[in-house]
Amino acid sequence: MRSILISSILLVLLCCTTVNAHETFIRPISGWAEVGDEVYLPIGSGHNTSSTELPEGFAFVKVISQTGTVLNHTLDEKTATQGFWKFYDFDVDEPGLYIIDIYHTEGSWTHFITNPPATGYWEHKSADEINWTELNTTGWASDWYVERSYPKHCYGKAFVAAPGADFSLASKPIGQTLEIVPLDNITTVGDGDFEFQVLYQGKPFDNITVTAERVGNDTKLEAVTDKDGKVILNLKDPAEITEWLIRADTGMDTRVVEAKDLPRGKDSKEKSFVGPVHRAALTLRNDYVKTVE
Numbered sequence: 054m055r056s057i058l059i060s061s062i063l064l065v066l067l068c069c070t071t072v073n074a075h076e077t078f079i080r081p082i083s084g085w086a087e088v089g090d091e092v093y094l095p096i097g098s099g100h101n102t103s104s105t106e107l108p109e110g111f112a113f114v115k116v117i118s119q120t121g122t123v124l125n126h127t128l129d130e131k132t133a134t135q136g137f138w139k140f141y142d143f144d145v146d147e148p149g150l151y152i153i154d155i156y157h158t159e160g161s162w163t164h165f166i167t168n169p170p171a172t173g174y175w176e177h178k179s180a181d182e183i184n185w186t187e188l189n190t191t192g193w194a195s196d197w198y199v200e201r202s203y204p205k206h207c208y209g210k211a212f213v214a215a216p217g218a219d220f221s222l223a224s225k226p227i228g229q230t231l232e233i234v235p236l237d238n239i240t241t242v243g244d245g246d247f248e249f250q251v252l253y254q255g256k257p258f259d260n261i262t263v264t265a266e267r268v269g270n271d272t273k274l275e276a277v278t279d280k281d282g283k284v285i286l287n288l289k290d291p292a293e294i295t296e297w298l299i300r301a302d303t304g305m306d307t308r309v310v311e312a313k314d315l316p317r318g319k320d321s322k323e324k325s326f327v328g329p330v331h332r333a334a335l336t337l338r339n340d341y342v343k344t345v346e
Contacts (some may be wrong), residue, residue, distance in 0.1 A: 075100055076332050077108050077157040077207035078298055080268070084338035086145045086215050094153060095138045096128070096209070101271040102298050104137040108207075110159030114141050117227065119149025119219055148217035154227055155209040163202040166323075167193040179204060180327055185316045198317040199325040201305055206230060206329055211336040212239060218341065226252055231331035233263065233299050236283070243295045243339040247288045250281070251301050253309070253331070257282030261301055268296040288337070299335040 077098050086092050096112070097104020112128040124143055133140040145151070161179035166172070167190075176183060180202035190197060208229040214220070223239045226232055229252075236248040251258045258278060265274040265286045276284045288297055303309045310328030317323060 075106075075205075076300060076302075076334055077112070077155060077209050078334035079153055079155055079209045079211040079336055080296065080298075081153070081211050081213050081336065081338070084212065084214060084341040085343050086151075086213050088145050088148055088215055090145045090215075091142050092145060092151070092213050094141045094143075094211070096141060096155060097138050098157075098207075099137075102266050102268045102296075107134065107137050108139060108157050108159075110157065112139070112155065112157040115154040116143050117152040117154065118147055119151070119217075119222065120147060122147070145213075145215050148215045150218040150220060150222050151213045151215065152222065152227060153209075153211045153213065154229065155207075156229075157207040157209070158205060161202070161204040164200045165197060166200050167197050169194060169196055169198070169321075173200065180315055180325070188316070190318075193318065194320075195318045196321040196323075198321040198323040199315045200323075201310075201326040202315070203310065203326075203328060203330045206331045208232065208331070208333045209336070210334070212338075212341065214341040216343075220341070226255065228255070229333060230254060231258075231301060231303060231333040233301055233333050233335040235299075235335065235337065239337060240339075240341050242288055242297065242337045243290045243292070245287060245289045246285050247337075248283060248285050249299060249335075250283045251278050251333075252282060253303070258301075261303070261306070264300045266298050266300075268298070290339070295339045297337045299337065301333045303329075303331045305330075 080095050082093050098108040099105045114126045116124040128139055163176045163180055212223055220238050224236055226234055232252045234250045236250055251261055259280045261278050262275055263284045274286050276286055278284045305326045310326045312324040313327045315325040
């Protein structure tokens with residue numbers, strides 16, 4: 054029965070196809086649950102709203118109930134998997150709002166530009182882990198260089214509401230290093246303009262691009278945060294069920310990374326951006342309130 058249910062869920066998730074998976078997100082099957090229900094949480098990795106790569110490496114899920122009860126779970130080889138999705142489930146033991154928090158890292162990456170201006174390749178190591186004396190540069194231009202080297206940190210967040218949910222809790226930070234906080238009531242998703250705030254290390258993060266994509270239509274909406282880390286995106290959607298992925302990425306922001314001199318070709322003067330990359334993905338739906346039949 055469990056495998057049949059997961060197969061059914063997978064059919065719902067495979068509504069669009071994308072390539073190049075680099076961000077981690079949670080897509081709850083429903084925003085509403087009754088006490089006693091079992092909630093299934095598909096966890097995927099991708100640039101858009103479909104998972105195109107399993108979230109490999111270290112992934113840790115935390116489920117926080119309205120009363121503060123916390124469930125902790127590390128995804129491992131025993132975790133149910135189908136296609137490019139991993140599945141975690143939990144029982145709704147009490148009423149209220151449940152906040153799902155995930156942290157995922159697959160380690161570090163270094164990007165070499167072997168034949169400037171564009172040709173390059175990725176090494177699944179940090180600059181500190183590379184043996185530069187044994188680096189094979191055969192066929193590389195004399196001005197090759199390292200464009201960037203970083204450990205990648207991904208954060209996902211979603212909500213599931215049971216009876217008696219206090220939706221104001223969704224607008225409070227939970228402590229992710231890079232976090233997207235929905236400032237408007239999450240029950241208004243789909244009605245129109247919606248305000249968010251981006252926090253980095255708990256403080257408002259200005260001048261960072263925030264994107265929104267509606268599941269089933271990966272056209273990106275974009276806006277840049279103001280001095281208070283706030284941004285407004287139009288999530289208007291008349292559909293009976295709507296689901297959005299909101300994302301932010303520190304990228305090579307020099308407030309987070311720094312330009313360093315790394316080994317490079319004899320004719321290169323390029324510096325390399327070194328430091329962590331933080332990527333946040335917030336999932337919002339419009340079905341947090343039970344429909345009256």
